[in-house]
Amino acid sequence: MKTVTAGILLIGDELLSGRTQDSNLRDIATFLAPLGVQVGEARILADDAELIVDAVRDFSSRFDYVFTTGGIGPTHDDITADCIAAAFDLEISQRQDAVDELLKRYEPDDLNAARLRMARIPDGASLIKNPVSLAPGFQTRNVFTLAGVPQIMRAMLQDIERRIEGGTTIIKRTISVSGKGEGDVAGPLSEIAKIYPHISFGSYPFFKGDGYGLNIVLRGTEDAELGRIEAELSEIISKIS
């Protein structure tokens, strides 16, 4: 079984102020799961160059792939491209292939200095297509730098799939239990987790208008085996009073 991991850096003051609810983490994780890539950690960072540079270096060495979102627009607080360059000691400059992408959207007269900032790309990076607003993302070594706006971020993922060498796909099965709490099943769950150490068992309580319960999620790589354990665990749970 080959484990492939990713780290995600979500960049932007607005994510920390409570102004904006991030959805990019979930979208990237959902995109990566079928490719057999597990997200190992995510950080939400302010628009602070030193913190971003340190985190890019750290994540690039710890994970197979790194995704950054946010901070590649035309305004003064868009500093991600410069931070990526600094993290890898690369030069950064306005690149013609990126300018060409922008010219598909903007008339030359509208391509002002601010918009041309979006064509500044670290040396040696390859562009990632942006079919929505055309300002490209880019890949620097194992780091994918994407837009923060969710619609654009999701569109950019289409140009990334071919660049990912995935791992063993994780399959999951969910047992939904109504009217029982985590405390009711924690004992048996812990026992069965010891018997099958290669299977991950998660339990997620829920409260709904009409009651409570929990979902038990089994994760592994062999569907037939997961099915047998699901049946075994369901039977144990059904006997709990």
Next chain:
Amino acid sequence: MKTVTAGILLIGDELLSGRTQDSNLRDIATFLAPLGVQVGEARILADDAELIVDAVRDFSSRFDYVFTTGGIGPTHDDITADCIAAAFDLEISQRQDAVDELLKRYEPDDLNAARLRMARIPDGASLIKNPVSLAPGFQTRNVFTLAGVPQIMRAMLQDIERRIEGGTTIIKRTISVSGKGEGDVAGPLSEIAKIYPHISFGSYPFFKGDGYGLNIVLRGTEDAELGRIEAELSEIISKIS
């Protein structure tokens, strides 16, 4: 102006797998903003003891306050309390005041070994009331350890407000601009940001069914001054073709 900061650690594999969309970061940030506390960084961590211990130590020294959410339930993957104890080299044991809280909800016969795990509290920590499901959170030095389930997490915040010594409250004003992109206003925005270095200027593009635009958010501490800058900037923007 007194700046008070917080770091947030969101703990749980389910947040990284794409299974669960976190909402606790936003809720905590929104709770802290009126108290004059700014969130400086957030991390989303797997149920991995070493990573959690390191992050608690790091955040506890870098921020005035730290919030952790998740991992304090009764199951085998609930390891946050042990990690907090390890981070501060404290003993951890089952505490009677926490057991007493649980006994308000559970009959003694239902208070099994799994549920009693929720009464394990690091030495010297003070309990945080949980009016929803009664299993308490706790405060260890400057670290607040809360439940992961959003309804319970929010309820616990009520018992935290009195423990926070806040800072200068940040006020914001938003200018909403339709039909213009970030690239149209980035130049003037950068100029005005240089004139008022103590004001934070953020720009957040949006796409809606009927068009696009951006919100420009000014943040500062003096409402009258923010009002003057808002008027100045609005006039500049209205003149952009």
